[in-house]
Amino acid sequence: MIIRRLAHRPVLLAAGLFLAFALPWLVYPPVAMDIAAWALFAAAVDLLLGYTGLLSFGHAAFWGVSAYVTGYIALHTGLPFPVAVLGGTAAAGLLAVPIGLLSVRLSGIYFSMVTLAFAQMVYFVVNQWRDVTGGENGLQGVPRELFGLDLTDPFVFYYAGIPLVLLGLAALWRIVHSPFGQVLVSIRDNPSRARALGYPVDRYRLLSFVLSAALAGLAGGVFSISHGFASLHDVYWTTSGQAVMMVVLGGIGTLWGSVLGAALIVSLNDYLATAGFEETGIITGSIFVVIVLLFRKGLWGTAAGLLAGRLQERRPVREPSGPKSSARQRSSSSVASKSSG
Structure with a gap:
């Protein structure tokens, strides 16, 4: 595909790394960290939606559970925050196994509703387990411990936390460009044919679901450490909806589009909140509707398609070589000789 060929270009990858650092x-450091965390979360959702063809409204459960587990480990053990984040990531992956086993056999709206139901169950458990989660107050005062280094400055913490996000994005990029990723795309396009070719469709879907959940958990853990707390909003279903909106805005099945969508939504929310506008959902929802109507492939997908079209127009047309072209040349030369005679 055109977008994949563009994503393979080293120049684009170098530009992404430059922008990340x-x-x-360019923006306020805490906002920059939010953009990075949400970009990884949206890209993880895109692995399931864009490459496996499954729309999940339950990924807030994995983002939120990882945020709580990360915060709990950091609060009660004093371990470095990368270890706490990895603990939250593992918890999100483990939680995804039973949920995935009961969900991946479904598809379409049924899969979406089942994942939403599980997410609401997790929300209820987190809210009721006050001794561990803090209930409505959440976990507060989550430290940023890293071998005695002072990470209270958001600018310093950004450069301590961004490697985790970049590793997650690199893992996603490797997954979708591997043979495993190609099988996921074939399952998305035609699961019956993939099953006829001998691929265990449900097993592939389950593995994609668990990987997506674990990487969403990695993003949630980084987000929890960055803000210093974990709240009920992290496990609420609207968090899943916001990640899906980022994917659709940027372009489904692009990964880069998820990063672009996250940057736009987080930056817009921060700008509106700073300006004192409380109903940010009205603005973001309106922009979402306009982009969906005008850019069916999302911002990144549309831009990549237009660029590929321009390059195709500028490419010179070459005469075909082979037996047919040589025969055509002989016939034209014979006609020219007869006319001259």
């Missing part, structure tokens, strides 16, 4: 110089 320059981001806290």
